[in-house]
Amino acid sequence: xxxxxxxxxxxxxxxxxxxxxxxxxxxxxxxxxxxxxxxxxxxxxxxxxxxxxxxxxxxxxxxxxxxxxxxxxxxxxxxxxxxxxxxxxxxxxxxxxxxxxxxxxxxxxxxxxxxxxxxxxxxxxxxxxxxxxxxxxxxxxxxxxxxxxxxxxxxxxxxxxxxxxxxxxxxxxxxxxxxxxxxxxxxxxxxxxxxxxxxxxxxxxxxxxxxxxxxxxxxxxxxxxxxxxxxxxxxxxxxxxxxxxxxxxxxxxxxxxxxxxxxxxxxxxxxxxx
Amino acid sequence: xxxxxxxxxxxxxxxxxxxxxxxxxxxxxxxxxxxxxxxxxxxxxxxxxxxxxxxxxxxxxxxxxxxxxxxxxxxxxxxxxxxxxxxxxxxxxxxxxxxxxxxxxxxxxxxxxxxxxxxxxxxxxxxxxxxxxxxxxxxxxxxxxxxxxxxxxxxxxxxxxxxxxxxxxxxxxxxxxxxxxxxxxxxxxxxxxxxxxxxxxxxxxxxxxxxxxxxxxxxxxxxxxxxxxxxxxxxxxxxxxxxxxxxxxxxxxxxxxxxxxxxxxxxxxxxxxxxxxx
Numbered sequence: 001x002x003x004x005x006x007x008x009x010x011x012x013x014x015x016x017x018x019x020x021x022x023x024x025x026x027x028x029x030x031x032x033x034x035x036x037x038x039x040x041x042x043x044x045x046x047x048x049x050x051x052x053x054x055x056x057x058x059x060x061x062x063x064x065x066x067x068x069x070x071x072x073x074x075x076x077x078x079x080x081x082x083x084x085x086x087x088x089x090x091x092x093x094x095x096x097x098x099x100x101x102x103x104x105x106x107x108x109x110x111x112x113x114x115x116x117x118x119x120x121x122x123x124x125x126x127x128x129x130x131x132x133x134x135x136x137x138x139x140x141x142x143x144x145x146x147x148x149x150x151x152x153x154x155x156x157x158x159x160x161x162x163x164x165x166x167x168x169x170x171x172x173x174x175x176x177x178x179x180x181x182x183x184x185x186x187x188x189x190x191x192x193x194x195x196x197x198x199x200x201x202x203x204x205x206x207x208x209x210x211x212x213x214x215x216x217x218x219x220x221x222x223x224x225x226x227x228x229x230x231x232x233x234x235x236x237x238x239x240x241x242x243x244x245x246x247x248x249x250x251x252x253x254x255x256x257x258x259x260x261x262x263x264x265x266x267x268x269x270x271x272x273x274x
Numbered sequence: 275x276x277x278x279x280x281x282x283x284x285x286x287x288x289x290x291x292x293x294x295x296x297x298x299x300x301x302x303x304x305x306x307x308x309x310x311x312x313x314x315x316x317x318x319x320x321x322x323x324x325x326x327x328x329x330x331x332x333x334x335x336x337x338x339x340x341x342x343x344x345x346x347x348x349x350x351x352x353x354x355x356x357x358x359x360x361x362x363x364x365x366x367x368x369x370x371x372x373x374x375x376x377x378x379x380x381x382x383x384x385x386x387x388x389x390x391x392x393x394x395x396x397x398x399x400x401x402x403x404x405x406x407x408x409x410x411x412x413x414x415x416x417x418x419x420x421x422x423x424x425x426x427x428x429x430x431x432x433x434x435x436x437x438x439x440x441x442x443x444x445x446x447x448x449x450x451x452x453x454x455x456x457x458x459x460x461x462x463x464x465x466x467x468x469x470x471x472x473x474x475x476x477x478x479x480x481x482x483x484x485x486x487x488x489x490x491x492x493x494x495x496x497x498x499x500x501x502x503x504x505x506x507x508x509x510x511x512x513x514x515x516x517x518x519x520x521x522x523x524x525x526x527x528x529x530x531x532x533x534x535x536x537x538x539x540x541x542x543x544x545x546x547x548x549x550x551x552x
Contacts, residue, residue, distance in 0.1 A: 006398030013395030017381070020392075024383035024425075095379040099441075102343050103396035104368035265347045268289050271340070 007112075010105035014113030018083070018121070021090065037129050040071040041136060043196060048137070062227065064137050069226050070195040072133075073219050076126040076153065077160050078186055083118035084111070084164025088171040089179040098270055107257060111250075115161050122157075141226060148225040148232040155242040156218030162249025163189070163214070169253075169260045175269060194219055214242055214249075278356070279449050279481035280319035280342065285351035287312040287337055287505075311337040313506040314351070321356075324475055324482040326496030328489065328530065334505040335485035336375070339453045342483065343373050355449055369397075374442035376454040378434040382427040386412060386437045389426060390444055397445040404444065411440040414473075416466045432463035439467055443474060450474070452484045456491060464491075471495060489530040501534060508537045 022029055047063035087110065091097035100110075167185050171178030192206055193199070193215035199207055210216045221238050224230035264270050291307045312334045319325040327335050340346040341353055344364045352359060358366040380389045387408060394404035412422060415436040426434055439455060452471070456464040468491065474480050486492045492499055493513045500510040509516055513530065520528035520536045 009395045009398050009400065013392050016395070017392050020384055020388055021381070024381075094381050095377065096381060098340075098343075098345050098375070099373075099379060099393065100396065102345055102368060102371075102373060103393070104365050104398070105396050106365070262347065265345060266349075268340075268346060270345050 007106065007109045010103075010109045011113035011116065013105070014087070014110060015117045018114070018117040022121070033125065033128065036075055036125075037132055040068070040075065040129055040133050043071045044068045044133065044137060061138070061140055065139065065141075065227055066223065067196060068133065068137065068139070069223050070219055072126055072130055073153070073156075073222050074190065074193075074195045074215070075129055076122045077156060077215055077218065078190075079122035079125055080115075080118045080157055080160040081164045081167065081186055081189075082182070083121060084114050084161055085167035085170070085182040085185075086179070087111075087114045087164075088168050089182070092171055092175060092179070101261075101270055107254060107261070111161070111165065111254070118161070118164070119157055143229040144227070145225040145229050145232060148230065148235050149222050151232060151239055152218055152221045152225060152235060152242075155239045155246070156214055158243050158246030159214030159218075159249055160246075162246050162251075162253045165250060165253030165257055169257055172257075172260050172264050172269070189213055189215055192216070214245060217242055277321050278318055278354075279321045279323065280317070280325075280483060281352075281354040282315055282317040282338075282342075283352045285312055285315045285338075285341060285348045285353060286310075287334075287341065287346065287349055310505050312341075312348075313504075315505075315507060317500060317507070317510070319481060319483060321481055322475070322479060323497045324471070324484060324495050326492040326499040327483065327485040327502055328487065328492045328499050328534075329485075329502035330487055333502045335487075335502060336453055337505075338502075339373065339375070339451050339483065339485055342449075342451055343371060344368060370447060371449045371451060372442045372445050372447035373451040373453065374438050374455045376457045378431070378438040380426045380434065380437065383425050385423045385425060386417070386429075386440070387422050389437065390441055393441045394444055399445065407444060408440065411443050412437065415440055415470055416463070432459045435459055436463065436467065439470065443470075446478065446480075448480055450480050450482045452482060454485055454487065456486075456488065468495060489534075493530055499530070501530075501537060503534075503538045509533065 044064055044067045047067040048060060050063050051058045051060055088097065091100050163185075167182040170181040170185075174181065192202065192210040193213045194210065195215070199210045199216055199220075202210060217238050221230070221235055225235065287310075289309045289311055291309060292305070315334075315338065327338060329335050337346065341348055342355065342360065344360050344367055347361060352361075354360070355367045355370055358370070360367050381392070384392070387405075390408045390412075391401060391404060394401070394408070409419075409422065413419070417433060417436055417440075421429060421433060426437065429437070435455070435458070442450060442452070442455075455471075456467050459467065471482060471484070472495065475482060482495075484492070484495060496513060498510065498512050499516060500507045501516070502508070509519070511519075516530060516533045517528045520532045522528060523532060
């Protein structure tokens with residue numbers, strides 16, 4: 001058997017396992033979907049009600065689309081982030097971490113399987129939310145560059161895979177609290193990345209941190225595509241930067257993960273379940 | 275491949291625990307406590323042997339198994355599996371071993387078939403090869419076909435442990451690490467598992483490293499036994515030679531428990547109680 005076939009079988013193990021987890025925990029899945037959907041609707045209704053709130057005439061349609069793009073992109077990127085950061089947390093919860101780490105499957109293979117699942121799951125979930133939310137609002141996407149939007153989404157996914165790997169280190173280091181810590185990382189990204197408001201609204205010191213978040217560029221470019229119909233050629237520099245930064249973060253993430261895995265094996269942290 | 279399945283040379287392992295000086299205070303100072311799990315262990319297991327490591331809870335048996343499994347790294351010393359160093363060449367070692375531990379850790383909402391298929395894929399097996407093998411091993415272990423597709427959480431502890439044993443054998447390891455595989459099983463399940471271990475050894479040329487605190491099980495299954503106490507090997511020989519170290523008690527031949535008392539100055543239960551207290 002070639003090494004490649006063996007690694008692909010290993011990667012597929014994680015895809016199949018995650019699909020099975022969704023099937024077995026479908027109740028949680030429904031609750032989580034309702035939560036995300038209601039959250040998206042609640043945020044978008046802020047745009048719908050802004051004219052009434054401010055008492056000023058506003059371009060409500062633009063506001064609705066602005067907020068909707070932010071909330072949907074965030075739903076997608078956060079799914080990628082959580083699916084990858086939970087690749088260790090799930091093993092902790094189920095107590096199977098030692099068996100997975102004992103198997104002859106490399107961490108990059110582990111990551112490939114988890115990423116394939118995360119992207120597929122993120123796309124399906126976001127499309128379901130989009131389909132339902134679209135029934136509530138009159139979305140006007142005439143003139144939008146949908147192809148460019150998809151390109152940005154895929155480029156942004158690469159960076160979020162890297163951030164997910166960095167966050168996955170936390171449950172490895174802290175068996176009891178690590179999974180909760182990843183929520184704090186996601187919350188900070190939500191605050192600084194201009195999901196619901198322009199980054200320029202933030203204090204200068206937070207804007208400098210926002211410049212380091214890949215979500216800032218993904219969301220800004222997505223809005224340019226969907227609201228202003230920015231041509232794909234104008235997105236290429238940002239796309240290249242996002243992919244380059246993503247590859248860099250993935251590489252750093254894997255290196256850090258490897259160091260932390262060795263530390264966990266020295267200190268006996270694989271044994272305890274969270 | 276050499277005749278030595280496992281070589282352990284001078285392996286030493288210390289864990290550090292942090293204890294809060296004032297309980298339940300989040301920012302209270304912590305003191306570090308060093309726990310010596312293994313003290314300069316030397317051990318050679320020959321190919322095809324069933325080698326037992328016998329000792330009370332907390333004596334270092336599971337630490338030893340985790341070190342061989344690549345789940346822990348030693349502070350000092352070296353471990354080689356069929357000549358491959360566990361630190362320098364972990365993937366070669368991982369392909370040759372599998373482990374069954376006392377805690378049957380599974381995705382509890384998955385069925386045995388789903389859990390075993392996940393394990394098989396991780397070891398690079400094709401589903402078409404793995405499925406018939408999974409059925410065959412589970413049937414051999416006494417599991418009914420009707421249980422193959424029910425969630426693990428609905429199965430008894432004994433049935434879950436049999437699925438764990440099936441997972442250990444599924445990948446045809448040439449070194450099988452059995453960490454108290456029959457602890458908590460009913461006598462019938464225990465016999466099934468023990469018979470399967472003997473069968474595997476005879477038919478598949480596998481080497482078995484078995485830890486246990488069941489003296490009779492070790493006596494029945496093992497070719498050689500190391501008795502371990504407080505992280506150190508206090509005796510290593512065949513069960514017969516170990517028992518010959520102790521004079522017969524009231525005309526009855528000595529048991530391995532008598533050997534343990536003779537070597538450590540305390541009974542097995544007393545040793546466990548002492549380990550738990552510390």
